[in-house]
Amino acid sequence: MGRYLLRRLLQLVPVFIGTTFLIYWLVWSVPGDPFAGKCGDRRCPDSYINFMTEKYQLDQSIWVQYATYMKNLFQGDFGITFNNREVADIIATAYPNTLKLAVVALAIEAVIGLTAGVLTGLRRNGFLDNLVLISTLFLIALPVFVVGFILQWLLGVKWGIVHPTVSSEMRLTELLLPGFVLGSASMAYVARVARTSIAENRRADYVRTAIAKGLPMRRVVGVHLLRNSLIPVVTLLGTDLGALMGGAIVTEGIFGINGIGRAVLRAIVTKESATVVSIVVVLVLVYLLMNLLVDLLYAALDPRIRYE
Amino acid sequence: MRVSKRASGAIALGAAFALVASGCSSSDGEGGEATSADGAITVDGTEPENPLVPSNTTETGGGKIIDWMWTGLVEYPNNGGAPQNALAESIETADSKVYKIKIKQDTKFHDGTVVKAKNFVDAWNWGAYSPNGAQNSSFFADIEGFADVNTADPDGPEGPQKAPEPKAKEMSGLKVVDDWNFEVTLAAPTAVFPTKLGYSTFMPLPDAFFSGSAEEFGKKPIGNGPVKFVSWENNVQIKLTRFDDYQLRDKMKIKDVTVKMYQDDTAAYSDLVSGNLDFMQQVPVSALAGDKWKSDLADRAIASTTPSTGIIAFPIYDKRFQDPKLRRAISLSINRQEITDKIFFGNRKPADSWANPLTPGAAPGNCTACQFNVDEAKKLLAEAGGFSGELVMYYNADASHKEWMEAVAQQVKTNLGINARAEGVPTFAVFRQNINAHKMKGAYRAGWQQDYPDVENWVNPLYVTGGSSNDGLYSNKQVDALAKEASSAPSLDASHAKFAEAVKLIDQDVPSMPIYFGGQQSGHSEKVKKMELSNVGELDITSVEL
Numbered sequence: 001m002g003r004y005l006l007r008r009l010l011q012l013v014p015v016f017i018g019t020t021f022l023i024y025w026l027v028w029s030v031p032g033d034p035f036a037g038k039c040g041d042r043r044c045p046d047s048y049i050n051f052m053t054e055k056y057q058l059d060q061s062i063w064v065q066y067a068t069y070m071k072n073l074f075q076g077d078f079g080i081t082f083n084n085r086e087v088a089d090i091i092a093t094a095y096p097n098t099l100k101l102a103v104v105a106l107a108i109e110a111v112i113g114l115t116a117g118v119l120t121g122l123r124r125n126g127f128l129d130n131l132v133l134i135s136t137l138f139l140i141a142l143p144v145f146v147v148g149f150i151l152q153w154l155l156g157v158k159w160g161i162v163h164p165t166v167s168s169e170m171r172l173t174e175l176l177l178p179g180f181v182l183g184s185a186s187m188a189y190v191a192r193v194a195r196t197s198i199a200e201n202r203r204a205d206y207v208r209t210a211i212a213k214g215l216p217m218r219r220v221v222g223v224h225l226l227r228n229s230l231i232p233v234v235t236l237l238g239t240d241l242g243a244l245m246g247g248a249i250v251t252e253g254i255f256g257i258n259g260i261g262r263a264v265l266r267a268i269v270t271k272e273s274a275t276v277v278s279i280v281v282v283l284v285l286v287y288l289l290m291n292l293l294v295d296l297l298y299a300a301l302d303p304r305i306r307y308e
Numbered sequence: 309m310r311v312s313k314r315a316s317g318a319i320a321l322g323a324a325f326a327l328v329a330s331g332c333s334s335s336d337g338e339g340g341e342a343t344s345a346d347g348a349i350t351v352d353g354t355e356p357e358n359p360l361v362p363s364n365t366t367e368t369g370g371g372k373i374i375d376w377m378w379t380g381l382v383e384y385p386n387n388g389g390a391p392q393n394a395l396a397e398s399i400e401t402a403d404s405k406v407y408k409i410k411i412k413q414d415t416k417f418h419d420g421t422v423v424k425a426k427n428f429v430d431a432w433n434w435g436a437y438s439p440n441g442a443q444n445s446s447f448f449a450d451i452e453g454f455a456d457v458n459t460a461d462p463d464g465p466e467g468p469q470k471a472p473e474p475k476a477k478e479m480s481g482l483k484v485v486d487d488w489n490f491e492v493t494l495a496a497p498t499a500v501f502p503t504k505l506g507y508s509t510f511m512p513l514p515d516a517f518f519s520g521s522a523e524e525f526g527k528k529p530i531g532n533g534p535v536k537f538v539s540w541e542n543n544v545q546i547k548l549t550r551f552d553d554y555q556l557r558d559k560m561k562i563k564d565v566t567v568k569m570y571q572d573d574t575a576a577y578s579d580l581v582s583g584n585l586d587f588m589q590q591v592p593v594s595a596l597a598g599d600k601w602k603s604d605l606a607d608r609a610i611a612s613t614t615p616s617t618g619i620i621a622f623p624i625y626d627k628r629f630q631d632p633k634l635r636r637a638i639s640l641s642i643n644r645q646e647i648t649d650k651i652f653f654g655n656r657k658p659a660d661s662w663a664n665p666l667t668p669g670a671a672p673g674n675c676t677a678c679q680f681n682v683d684e685a686k687k688l689l690a691e692a693g694g695f696s697g698e699l700v701m702y703y704n705a706d707a708s709h710k711e712w713m714e715a716v717a718q719q720v721k722t723n724l725g726i727n728a729r730a731e732g733v734p735t736f737a738v739f740r741q742n743i744n745a746h747k748m749k750g751a752y753r754a755g756w757q758q759d760y761p762d763v764e765n766w767v768n769p770l771y772v773t774g775g776s777s778n779d780g781l782y783s784n785k786q787v788d789a790l791a792k793e794a795s796s797a798p799s800l801d802a803s804h805a806k807f808a809e810a811v812k813l814i815d816q817d818v819p820s821m822p823i824y825f826g827g828q829q830s831g832h833s834e835k836v837k838k839m840e841l842s843n844v845g846e847l848d849i850t851s852v853e854l
Contacts, residue, residue: 032737039366041755042777049465051441084359084523090542157582164578168544253572258544
C-alpha cells in the first residue's frame with residue numbers, strides 16, 4: 001500500500017510538468033497580440049504595447065517564459081494579471097466558491113441519484129422505475145445551460161422564490177439551485193448506474209446466501225448489496241468531483257458565481273498565460289489527487305482489490 | 309412610485325407592515341429623505357482591464373468607475389450640449405494656443421489633500437511620458453513639447469529596436485503659475501482643446517500617486533469626484549461610497565454604490581428583472597427580440613441614443629478599393645433602414661451623417677453616400693469598371709456583429725452583383741492586429757464612440773492623414789488642409805463651419821461607410837425613483853435618487 005502510494009505520487013511529477021508546459025504552450029500559441037485590442041477601435045500607442053510586453057516578458061522565447069514562470073511558481077509566486085491583480089488572490093477567492101458549489105452539487109447528485117437508483121433497482125419495471133427512467137432520460141438530453149436558464153427564470157424571476165444569482169457571500173441556500181443544475185446530468189447517470197448495479201447483484205450468490213441465512217432485508221440491502229454495488233457509482237462520483245472542481249464555466253456564468261471556471265475563461269479571453277496556467281496547475285493537481293483517492297477507495301470497498 | 313403588477317401585492321403588504329411597525333405617523337417626510345441619502349444601489353459592470361489610472365483606461369468597465377471617481381476641469385452635460393466648467397474656475401485664451409486655466413480653490417482629493425494646479429500638470433506629464441506606457445498618451449499630443457517626452461518606436465512594437473529614451477520628462481508647454489493657476493501652451497492653435505479637458509485622461513492625480521507606483525495606485529485609486537473607492541474584490545465587485553467632502557455641483561444623493569461584475573449579461577438581466585440589481589446599462593440581445601425587455605421592465609425600461617456609429621471601413625491601401633466611385637457604389641447599395649429594422653429591431657437608427665448627430669457641430673443628413681440608391685450605385689460601379697474577385701467584409705466574431713455584417717454583404721451581393729460575403733475573425737485582438745498592421749484584405753467593421761463632444765473628434769482621428777484611427781490610410785490633402793484650418797480656428801463656431809467643408813469632401817471620397825447610429829436599452833429597479841444617463845449613456849451616479 002505504502003509503495004503503491006509512493007509510486008503514484010512520483011508519477012504525478014512528470015504529469016505535472018508535462019501538463020503545465022502543454023497548457024503554457026497552448027496559451028502562448030493563441031494568435032494575436034494580447035494588447036492589440038485593448039484600446040477599442042483606436043490603435044494602442046506603441047509605448048503602451050512595449051511597456052506591457054516588457055513587463056510580462058512576452059518578448060522572450062517560450063522556453064525563457066516557461067522557465068521563469070516555473071521558477072516563480074516554486075517560490076510561491078503565481079504571477080500577476082494584466083490589471084495588476086495577484087493571480088494567487090484570484091485563485092484564493094475563486095477556488096473556495098467552486099469547491100462549495102462542487103460539494104453541494106455532488107451531495108445533491110449522490111443523495112437523489114442513489115436513492116432513485118436503489119429504489120428502482122430493487123423494484124424493477126414498476127411505476128417508479130419508469131418514472132425515473134423517463135426523467136433521467138430527460139435530464140441527460142437537456143444541455144446544462146437549458147436547465148439552468150429555465151430553472152433560473154421559473155424560480156428566480158417568475159415565481160421569485162429564490163435569488164436568480166448567487167450573492168458574494170455564497171450562502172448554502174443560494175447554492176442549492178445552481179448545485180442542482182450543475183449536478184443534474186450526473187445525477188441521472190448515478191441513478192442509472194446504481195439501478196443496473198443493484199439489479200445485477202440482487203441475483204448474486206452472496207445475496208441469496210444472506211437471505212437464506214435469515215438476515216433481515218434491511219441488512220441484506222444496506223450492507224451486502226449496497227456495498228458491492230457502490231463500486232461503479234463511486235468511480236462515477238469520484239471522477240465527477242474532479243470534473244466539478246475544475247469549475248463549471250456555464251453554471252457559474254448563469255448564476256453569477258465567482259468560481260474558478262469563470263476566472264479561467266476570463267484569462268483565456270484576455271490571453272493572460274500566467275493566470276490560465278496557474279489555475280490549470282491547481283486543477284491538474286486536484287484532478288490527479290482525486291483519481292488517486294478514488295483508486296484507494298476501491299480497496300476499501302472491495303476486499304478483492306489489493307494494492308502492492 | 310413605479311410599481312409593476314407582478315410585485316404590487318408584495319409591496320402593499322410591505323407598506324402595511326411598515327405602517328404597523330412604525331406605530332403611527334405616515335407623514336414623516338424627513339425620515340423618507342434620510343433613507344434615500346443613506347441608500348445603496350447595485351449596478352452592473354465588468355472587471356476593469358487595467359489598474360484604475362485615468363490616463364491608462366480606455367474600456368468601459370474601468371472607465372465608468374473612473375468617470376464617477378474623478379471630476380475634471382470641465383464636465384459634459386447629460387443632454388449632450390456644450391461642456392461647462394466643473395473644477396475649472398475659468399479657462400481663458402486669446403489665440404487658442406495659450407490657455408490660462410484657473411481652478412476652484414480648496415477642493416479635495418479623497419485622501420484629504422487639496423487639488424492644486426500642479427496635480428494637473430504632473431498628471432498630464434506622467435500620462436504623456438512614453439516609458440510610462442499609458443494607453444491614452446496620444447491625447448496630450450496637442451501640448452507643446454509632447455515629442456520630447458513621447459518617443460516613437462522606430463520599427464513598431466513587433467520590431468527588435470526599442471524606442472529611444474525621451475529627451476525630457478516634462479512637456480515644455482505646461483507651466484504651474486501658483487497653487488490655483490497653470491498655463492498650457494499648445495503646439496498649434498486648437499479651438500477644441502477646452503472641450504477635450506473633460507475626458508478622463510485629463511484628470512488630476514494626487515501627490516500619493518507620484519510617490520508610489522502607478523500599478524499600486526490603480527489597486528486603490530484616489531480621485532477627487534463625488535464617490536470614493538472602498539474595495540475591489542477580483543471578478544466579484546467594486547464598492548464605492550459617497551465622498552462627504554465633495555464641494556462641486558454634482559453631489560451624491562445616495563451613499564453606497566456596488567458595481568457587481570457579471571460575466572454573463574443574461575445573469576445580470578435576471579437580477580434586474582427580479583429586483584436584485586438597480587441598474588443595467590445595456591440589456592442582453594436575447595431580451596431585445598420582440599421587445600421582451602419592454603414588457604419585462606415596463607416603465608423601468610429606458611431607450612436612449614448614444615454618440616456612437618457603426619462603420620464599415622475600406623482598406624484604401626489595397627489597390628482594389630482606391631476608386632472613390634466604387635466605394636460610393638458599395639455604400640449606396642446598402643439599405644440601412646432595412647438593417648436597423650430587421651436586425652436591430654429598430655433599436656438602432658440608420659446612419660445618415662458622418663459625425664453622430666448627438667455631437668455638437670455635426671450636421672444631420674450630410675452623408676449623401678449613406679442613401680439607398682441601387683440605380684445610381686449600379687451606374688457608378690459600371691463607371692468604376694466593376695469589381696473583380698471576391699469582396700470580403702471582416703468582423704470580429706467574439707461580439708455580436710455576425711448578423712448585420714452578413715446582411716450588409718448580402719445586400720451588396722444582391723444589389724450590385726458583386727461576389728460579397730462576410731467573414732468573422734475569431735478574436736478582437738487578432739482583428740485589431742491585422743487592422744493596425746494594414747493587412748486587411750477587404751472592407752472591415754469599425755465603430756466609433758466620441759471621446760469628447762465635438763465634431764472634431766469625428767474627423768481628425770478618422771479621416772485626416774496620420775489620424776490616430778485612420779486605419780484605412782485615407783488621405784486627401786484638401787481634407788487635411790481644411791481640418792487643420794478648422795482645428796486652429798479662433799472659435800468653435802468657425803471651427804465647426806470649416807469642418808463642415810471638410811466633411812463635404814469626405815462625403816465625395818467615401819473612405820468608410822457609416823451604417824447605424826448607436827442605441828442603448830437600459831433598465832433600472834423599482835427602488836430607483838430618479839436617474840439620468842450621461843452624454844455617453846453611462847449612469848450619472850450623482851443623479852440617482854431612491
